[in-house]
Amino acid sequence: MESKTEKRLVMGAIILLTLFLSPIFILGDNAHIRVHDNLDSNLAWYKVLAESGEILGSTEARIPQIINGELQRNAFGTEYSLIVWLHAWFPTMIAYGLSQGITRFVAFFGMYLLLKKHFIPGEKRGIIRVGVSLAFAMTPFWPSGMLSTLGMPLALWAFLNIRNRENSWKNYLVLTLIPLYASVVLGFFFFLTAIGIFWLVDVIRGKGWNWPFFFAIVYMTGIFMLVEYRLVYSFLFDHEPNSRDEYFHARLTFWNSVRLSFKNYFIGHNHVMTVHTIVIQPVLFIAFIYVWLKKNWQQEKTFVFLFALNFLLSVWYAFWFYRGWLPLTERLHFLDTFNFARYHFLRPLIIYVLFAISLKILWNQGLWWRKSVPLIAIAQVVLLLFANEEVVFQNRPSVGEFYAIDQFEEIKEYIGLPQTDYRVASIGIHPAIAQYNGFYTLDTYNNFYPLTYKYEFRKIIEKELNKNKTIRTYFDEWGGRCYIFTAELGKHYMFKKNSKKTLKNLELNTDQFKQMGGSYFFSAIPIENAEENGLALEKVFQSEESAWKIHLYRAM
Template identity: 30%
Template sequence: MKPLRLALLGLLIFLVPVLLLGRHGYVLIHDNLDTEISLVYLLTKLHLAFAYGAEVVLPQVMNGIPRNALRPGLSVTVLLFSVVHDPLAAYLVHQVLVRGVGLLAMYWLLRRYGLARPEQRGLAAAVALAWATLPLYSIYGLTVLGQPALLRAALNLRRGPGRWHDWLVCAAFPLWSIFVYVGPFIAVVWGSLLAFDLVQGGRAAVGRTVRGAAGLALLLALYVVVEWPLFYSLLVAKQFVSHREEFDFVRLLPHGVGVGLKEALRFFWLGQYHASPFFRGVVLLAVALVLRQLAPARRQLLRRRVGLVLAGLAGVSLFCGFAPQLAMLYQKQLPLLHAFTLNRFHFLMSLTWFMVLVLALRELPATPGAWRLAYALVGLQFVVALPLNAEYVANLRILAGVPKANAPSYAAFTAPGLFGQVKAAIYQRTGQLPPAYRVASLGLPPAVAQLNDFYTLDSNQNSYPLPYKHAFRPLIAGELAKSPALATYFDAWGNRCYLMSAELGRNYLIGQQPPRTVQHFAFDAAAFRRLGGRYVLSAVQLAHPEESGLQLLSVFSDSQAYWQLHLYEAVAPK
């Protein structure tokens, strides 16, 4: 069987646990099932993917969050969710496509640059498989895994006029990636390399510099087209002031030289959890072992090349480690720093580390012993990355019959039967369907209610109107007063616009076992009703709901659900 087909088969085997388990499998929760999946699902379910304009809102979230604060419609991810209406099925199909295209992208790069010799075809496929199975947020599309295709297109434009597929890659990458995560940073790196080329090559480099600049311009132009609602609402019409304007890094983050160095070391050795983290030691081990096998001249050349790349990675890691502290210094003078995360260069680091691995492997001689070493190193890279893939590990545990207690399956997390009971009970009591009332959740992510078609006042959002944050705060002001940590978490950040309890802390996954009780919940029911709220869906029992202006209506249980729900109604003031 051809190496590429073997790699694709290996990827399929890797994906078997999550595909086999389906609704009974675990789907990554943090910043994924509790945020991204529900919002893309709602956009497509309510046919708002392409509904733009200052007046267009997503009514099911936060009393109508502006449409322009959410994912753009010109996105392969959104298109797929539009075609596959079940959110889990769409997510799984999307993950298969993302990882499959990521594998092909890396193989396409390596067969031209890095491992281009015929006898290196199998090694290129193995590296591509290791790349495609990295732990990552597949809901971000090809933001990480598609970078090898963009790198090959850029290198092709540097070497010659480029073929149609190079320009196509530059135009297509924005359709399946997240601009705020990689767009500006790719522009900085690519632009810097173009400038370096021009300085080094002089007039001889003008042609390739112009071609490269044209490729970069095409990439950025398509990002503007895809993300036009974002650019228009923030830079042109200024549709709303984002809650990010109140980000306060001085309050939110620890600072000091020690903190910055610790973060820099984490970025260097492990990466960031959103951006395919893995232990970099295997790459350095590969470099060390290969250097021992080379003749002095080749050893010196490889040492110089790898040294330059590692120095660059160390510099980027230092910048990422200290970037939040730089933002602290200038956040008053440069308000844009509130809304823009400077250290997302880490999204480009995984590919760079893989290129270091390739630089080493390509130098190995074509002997059986050297090939065995090369495949062993790639296999080791695969193995060290797997433990950081929370989704993969949790599903293996489910298949082995030892599931993690705090890693509920998709079916248990979304609990459609349980929320159906709640919906039916409210309808029986009032004759009202979910659009007629608003809910908020305590002890569980609002995304669970959103996936069950409830209209929520709370949500986890990267950007939403600042006035809404101010209007929501009175609901939880009493609890924030009890906990300086929670007050800082909400006031200085606030992406999680949630009901909070000082007794629970930042625990938003409170299952039905063991049962939990909050003794004193300082909740402003009057402010809740003014905001349109009617019911609180609580995963915990409130010992004294009357103190909070709430009345217990019923308790709902379902053996298939992760949660036990207490339905409280905000009592109207007399």
Template identity: 30%
Template sequence: MPAASRLRTPLAGALLGLLLFLLPVLLLQERSYVLIDDNLDVELTIPYLLTRHHVALDYRASTVLAPIMNGLPRNALRPGLSATVLLFGLLEPLPAYWVQQLLVRLLGLLGLYALLRRHFLPAPAQRRLVAGLALGWAVLPAYTMYGLTVLGQPWLLLAFLNLRRGPARWTDWAILAAFPLWSMFVFVGPFALAAGAALLLLDWARGRGVAWRAAAGLALLTTSYLVVEYPMFYSLLVAKQFTPHRLEFDLSRLGAPGLRAGLLSAGRYFFMGQYHASQFFRGAGLLALAVAGWALWNRRAERGPLLELLTGLAGLALFCGFYPQFVELVQDRLPLLRAFNLSRFHFLTPLLWFVVLALSLRVVPAGRLRAGLVALQLLIGLGMNTEWTNNLRELAGRPRPTDPNYAAYVAPALFAQVQQRIRQQTGLPPAAYRVACLGLPPAVAQLNGFYTLDSYQNNYPIEYKHRFRPLIAGELAKSAALRTYFDAWGNRCYLFSAELGKNFRVGARPPRVVQDFAFDAAAFRRLGGRYVVSAARLATPARSGLVPRGEFGARTAYWHLYLYEAPPKS
């Protein structure tokens, strides 16, 4: 095929659309916006620190990651056999993040294109439709720090369906073996395996026999996850290195109780999904289904799979919506349900909704209506992708005041001032003292070379949580909301202030003053702490056992910082 002709193919157009989607990042570079919540405030630091401290592949029970929580057990963190860790080992955090995003979205586009062309929309005349859907999939809001966990699922489903239907190719086996190298087991592994097993059982119940190749594929996927996630399985199940803080989770205390709350939550899961697993309005799929409804009424063979999918999606939404109430009933008898979140089946629903959309569009006549439905899905994905919309605002010179770009958020020059002040006063490098942060995520300090006692972690020793609590017990006593937030969850093992509430991003403007900070400086010192880096000024630091050591600002930084020391009692 001539080069000019190849550029006119629908797939080439979709690839060009993806490049245009990522163009703002190339133009902004350091000034680009990176999703902050549950992402820049936690996820970017881990692979970066694992590689910079040379412990990515060190799975010994004694190995710790020193900059986090006074030495967080290495095996509490993501595995070293990971494409994400490799990228962060080769590049600095921001380039690594955007290269990962480019690759994940590119593979997501190609994966959905291959899946739809092979199994759902195979006709040559449907290539434009498939390319449009693939681009709509690739631009969805997604936590790409999770690798292929969500956007890479089409490859997983493609390989499984190929093995189930036959004949299979070596590439199908390779996909199943490689998928764990770039995905998060706790978010997708058990749930994809359970869904695949359920489909095979359904085939058997309907008299179609067992697709042994597909069953072997699931076994291969399981084996690969066991190899990749060896540190987690070994530390929790064999060596029992530490007791996870997750065993104190109490989801029933974190959510609103009752039938109404469960139904509202189920409705959000059904119509919007969950933000970690790509949150977008399912309107295009529902509208396409409504448009196709009359034609599907007389086509039982095509109506059946759609009804089954919708029933499954509705059932999953109800299960996820009422999951906290369910856990409340059984958590005392099954403590592991506190630690392992079964509601993460919702990570499978974005792809299932795209299958619903594709199957519905298959019976909608080609033309403006069908193209309009694909365009609607594309616009929904773009409009709900906050990274993309915030980067457009950054380019237009109208950024949101509460959503700083990467350079302003990480603010290396500002944190370098803090480090230099401490070095001038003590002569100590960052590894020789420990800090904790108030009003800003500890991940920012960690990215700037500080060693922090506080952190945002999905898994850490419960013993450390208990040792940290006395530092903030006075503030927790003031606020029932913060007390529940820490005691019933505790992933954010932070310095809390009842006056700041859950504002963990206190910007320089407007300046904030904490009038009364009930901080246990003695407990802080016993844990190894020396300095508090605060984004809010303390009105009476002496009452907290702290001494002011400096104030720092920078025109381009999001933060205005105050440094306090907890000196030992003489």
């Protein structure tokens, strides 16, 4: 009877997850989705890559549409990732919806298998397994991260099976396929090193060398290295200085790091949102109190370990940015170029496994708690319904309004030249919009491009950077956003058509812009001193279907 009930719960979860995904497919370009590190970058990159003809390009290939062809093909990742092909085969929002579906359903079944086999066994706890798995699958993960974090439960299920000497082909199939839809630098480097430490601890504790477990770790690492061969090549053989070489992370004071530790612990991080503050965190504390009062430390050692690790990962994340690292990062440059703070990307897995174990602990406290556990699981699922992108970003431009295809087609027709014959840059809007619409841009959002180009581009905005320390530090000590920054606008680049903002004291090096091939600026706001900058207003473009009012300025 219980098994039938659990099957019904699984079917209900599948239906709810399908409904959760449905706005993307129903609304299409009218859907509202994340802008940061999504619409402003990755979704445009996939389209540019597909149209460049360089999906299968060599490690030396370049993307001609961006920064005068100086952007390496390697900056757009591997062609062995399915997400690249989804965007090559389908329109943007179909590809996006399919990617969301793949990720969330793998997340659900991965967590469900992990809990049922290794953490929450037993026939009468199906509501915990299904409820927690559904909640985990609904978390607002970073879309282009794919299974980088949400695939960890399935990978852990396979590794724990192998650790227990269950060498089924299913385990190795999981370890083979996940690298085709995940990123090693956005999650699995940290997961695999943690699993490696787990294996080593087993050895130290006298549990034997367990060579099948060790081989499985090496095997998945090897698959990732093959899939991410472009990344491996760039790291080992490409010695051209790039923008990552000027990324400096260690700048927080001790107390700022302490504050960030607690902020990350209770709220989470933008790229690995867990939405755990309101429901899950109190449940973890209550479960911990029960363990403490009943002194069940040994019986609940997994819970206690994960409880402590969850906090330590937040501390690690925050103190990675502590300026006390400076003497070491100055000697070992790779500590700046590789983001070791991302061990906190393990937290979604840990938090939701902790949530399940906490509900199990409360379940065991008596009839009242046993009746409350389903309500707690449901409360977290309901909370996550409100974390749906369509709800969270309802006041942001829709996909169609953001990319404004018809409006930019009108601009292209007005200019009347082949897009390959001139270069543009954007002010007050993301350059990804122009890139998505086929324009060749001098500006871009990429964290891996030649340092020489960064220096040349900097000359265009040098006077503006000198007027504003925030944007100067942002550009000089990171530079991933190679934008036309201005002192008056600061780090804001989404001025919609109803904005009253204007640029009054703009100082651009237009001669440098033209020397780099620049011809036009797409400005979201009027430039009052355009003539002083050698710019002529050609036309203002508006559209009901667009979020922007584009002022087309020509460099005279």
